[in-house]
Amino acid sequence: MKQSGASALLQGAVQDLASGVASALRGGGRTSREDLHATVRSTSDLDLAAARVLGADLLLPAVLDGTAPTGPEVDLARRAFDAYPPPVTAAPTVAWSHWALGHTLRRVGAPSGPVPEPGPEPDASWLTGAPWPSLTHHLAVLAPLALPGQDCAVARLARGRTLDVARGFVRAIRRRDWYQAAGAGRWLAVLPDVPHTLGLPSGLDFVELMGGGDARVLLQVRAARLIGSGVSV
Amino acid sequence: MSAADVRQVAGSDLRRTARAVQEAALRWLSRNRAHFLLGDGALAPDGRVNDSWKPLGELAQVCSTLCARTPPSDPVHSCARELLAFAWRETGEGALFLPLQRGEPFATYPLEVYAAFASAGLRHPGYERAAATVAATRGWRLTEQHPTRRLGVLCAERQIGLHRDDHESELLARTWLGGLPEPWTFERASGYALTHVVFHLTDWGRGGPGLPAAVADHLAHWSPAWLVTCLEAGLWDLACEVAAVAALVPTARTDAAFEAALGETWPRIARAQYTSGALCEVDTRMPQAAPSQEAVPRDEGAPGPDGHGFRTCYHSTLMAAFAAGLTLARWDGVCDEPSPSWMTTGVPG
Amino acid sequence: MASVEKTVEEVRIRDVDLEAVLDPAEADGVFRDSRECAALALIQGEGSLLLSPPTPRPKKR
Numbered sequence: 001m002k003q004s005g006a007s008a009l010l011q012g013a014v015q016d017l018a019s020g021v022a023s024a025l026r027g028g029g030r031t032s033r034e035d036l037h038a039t040v041r042s043t044s045d046l047d048l049a050a051a052r053v054l055g056a057d058l059l060l061p062a063v064l065d066g067t068a069p070t071g072p073e074v075d076l077a078r079r080a081f082d083a084y085p086p087p088v089t090a091a092p093t094v095a096w097s098h099w100a101l102g103h104t105l106r107r108v109g110a111p112s113g114p115v116p117e118p119g120p121e122p123d124a125s126w127l128t129g130a131p132w133p134s135l136t137h138h139l140a141v142l143a144p145l146a147l148p149g150q151d152c153a154v155a156r157l158a159r160g161r162t163l164d165v166a167r168g169f170v171r172a173i174r175r176r177d178w179y180q181a182a183g184a185g186r187w188l189a190v191l192p193d194v195p196h197t198l199g200l201p202s203g204l205d206f207v208e209l210m211g212g213g214d215a216r217v218l219l220q221v222r223a224a225r226l227i228g229s230g231v232s233v
Numbered sequence: 234m235s236a237a238d239v240r241q242v243a244g245s246d247l248r249r250t251a252r253a254v255q256e257a258a259l260r261w262l263s264r265n266r267a268h269f270l271l272g273d274g275a276l277a278p279d280g281r282v283n284d285s286w287k288p289l290g291e292l293a294q295v296c297s298t299l300c301a302r303t304p305p306s307d308p309v310h311s312c313a314r315e316l317l318a319f320a321w322r323e324t325g326e327g328a329l330f331l332p333l334q335r336g337e338p339f340a341t342y343p344l345e346v347y348a349a350f351a352s353a354g355l356r357h358p359g360y361e362r363a364a365a366t367v368a369a370t371r372g373w374r375l376t377e378q379h380p381t382r383r384l385g386v387l388c389a390e391r392q393i394g395l396h397r398d399d400h401e402s403e404l405l406a407r408t409w410l411g412g413l414p415e416p417w418t419f420e421r422a423s424g425y426a427l428t429h430v431v432f433h434l435t436d437w438g439r440g441g442p443g444l445p446a447a448v449a450d451h452l453a454h455w456s457p458a459w460l461v462t463c464l465e466a467g468l469w470d471l472a473c474e475v476a477a478v479a480a481l482v483p484t485a486r487t488d489a490a491f492e493a494a495l496g497e498t499w500p501r502i503a504r505a506q507y508t509s510g511a512l513c514e515v516d517t518r519m520p521q522a523a524p525s526q527e528a529v530p531r532d533e534g535a536p537g538p539d540g541h542g543f544r545t546c547y548h549s550t551l552m553a554a555f556a557a558g559l560t561l562a563r564w565d566g567v568c569d570e571p572s573p574s575w576m577t578t579g580v581p582g
Numbered sequence: 583m584a585s586v587e588k589t590v591e592e593v594r595i596r597d598v599d600l601e602a603v604l605d606p607a608e609a610d611g612v613f614r615d616s617r618e619c620a621a622l623a624l625i626q627g628e629g630s631l632l633l634s635p636p637t638p639r640p641k642k643r
Binding site for chain 2: 131132133163164166167168169170171173174175181195197198199202203206
């Protein structure tokens with residue numbers, strides 16, 4: 001019970017934070033960062049953990065906007081990066097999401113203070129040869145790495161497996177796994193040669209319709225649309 | 234999956250598993266063949282054709298394809314041939330189709346059931362003349378049918394040498410599959426519609442006009458996702474139908490993930506199959522939500538020899554034998570080719 | 583009061599297995615299908631598409 005109560009608290013905090021990011025993405029990153037600013041000013045451990053869960057996407061409005069993030073955004077991201085270094089035994093997705101956060105902090109630049117060292121890329125070999133359903137699941141968890149021009153081992157691997165991710169998108173929707181579908185959809189927005197018969201734009205609309213009540217789903221759908229519309233990074 | 238793995242698919246454990254599923258299914262069908270008997274009400278005006286002619290027609294359809302896709306020396310061929318002969322005798326060697334048609338001259342099901350026999354060379358000239366007379370009317374041709382159904386009637390007419398001017402490409406474009414739908418709109422009903430479009434265009438895996446390139450590409454791209462989710466949902470009959478369709482897709486042989494999805498179907502179907510050889514239509518333990526782990530092995534259980542068990546199992550069991558037959562024929566075809574490109578160049582993922 | 587709540591929250595957050603949140607297992611699939619209202623349905627499930635649906639039959643007099 002203890003665990004599930006705390007988990008629910010954390011999920012709530014993640015939803016708040018994701019909602020702020022999704023709201024900022026609605027206008028292409030340029031219109032409203034107020035919702036985001038309201039959430040990133042929180043300073044509790046819960047918010048820090050939530051920031052670690054949201055990871056690099058905390059800075060997504062700034063990344064897609066091409067503008068410098070505000071102090072509080074960077075501060076929260078920076079503290080989440082420092083507070084939760086992946087243990088040596090961490091699962092690859094945990095190591096990668098931490099790396100992505102550090103990498104993005106470095107990419108957007110900090111308004112003040114030193115930029116953290118994201119360290120070397122974690123190992124990506126665990127994804128090599130993964131069957132397409134589990135590949136899609138892992139990529140959806142690592143959706144913050146799906147950015148135009150992103151060059152890392154996971155992104156390179158994904159670029160060679162467009163059809164697999166597209167099949168995973170279809171499977172995720174049939175399973176009503178909207179979070180996986182949204183993450184896969186965001187990857188497809190950056191991958192080459194997506195079969196046009198997939199109907200990605202209407203697929204994203206469908207995922208938003210069905211699962212957009214979850215702020216994390218909404219965030220990924222909006223990111224996918226922005227990336228797909230050719231926003232320069 | 235490497236090219237070597239793909240090669241292994243065609244000649245290894247998966248092949249044995251598919252074959253075992255097929256043999257067990259055929260054993261169950263043979264043991265339960267009395268349930269396919271038409272019964273006294275087969276020609277009665279209020280007879281339940283869904284419980285009489287339909288199962289018999291499906292048995293004939295599947296066995297006709299298994300005969301066509303296996304060499305005469307194969308025990309599966311003999312078994313299918315025997316079941317086909319049994320079913321043909323049950324129709325009075327075709328003679329019963331005449332009174333059936335006389336009772337309902339504009340019904341299409343007599344012709345469709347008959348066509349399954351005709352495609353295996355079992356024919357009744359008197360019935361064919363009668364069918365041709367009705368089929369020559371404008372009224373027969375103007376019968377309003379869904380495009381998928383219409384393709385089924387055209388397929389049946391083809392078996393007895395009747396051809397009409399219907400534009401199959403236009404009909405096809407109005408089916409769910411032929412219209413190239415967004416693949417993520419797949420549900421159970423669209424699944425049945427798409428498999429039957431393919432069965433009708435390929436004469437149930439025996440030939441036919443075949444699949445246009447765009448449709449074949451669509452299936453090559455998306456049938457793995459449809460197949461896997463049918464298995465995960467425990468929709469065993471539809472999974473077998475989609476597997477049969479996948480086995481008929483001509484363009485996918487360089488796609489290791491496609492071949493793997495087809496291959497991995499068989500251990501999952503084997504786990505769902507009762508030791509009796511019967512396969513239920515759906516996994517009743519997960520009508521709404523299915524865990525990602527599929528069914529645990531099950532022992533001989535619910536579907537006894539009673540009518541209810543037969544009714545809930547015969548279709549899936551037929552489809553298992555059918556899909557396994559087409560899968561094995563595909564793999565044998567792959568092995569017969571001297572050096573398919575994927576064996577030498579390898580394929581991603 | 584606020585600081586008490588904060589302390590409670592911090593204790594609770596330490597109970598969360600953050601690694602499990604960051605590396606979640608795939609969610610169980612939920613498989614549902616759209617239905618037709620029975621009166622309007624032109625095709626029915628349970629594989630009855632395999633052959634033609636039966637033609638409506640005259641009522642027995």
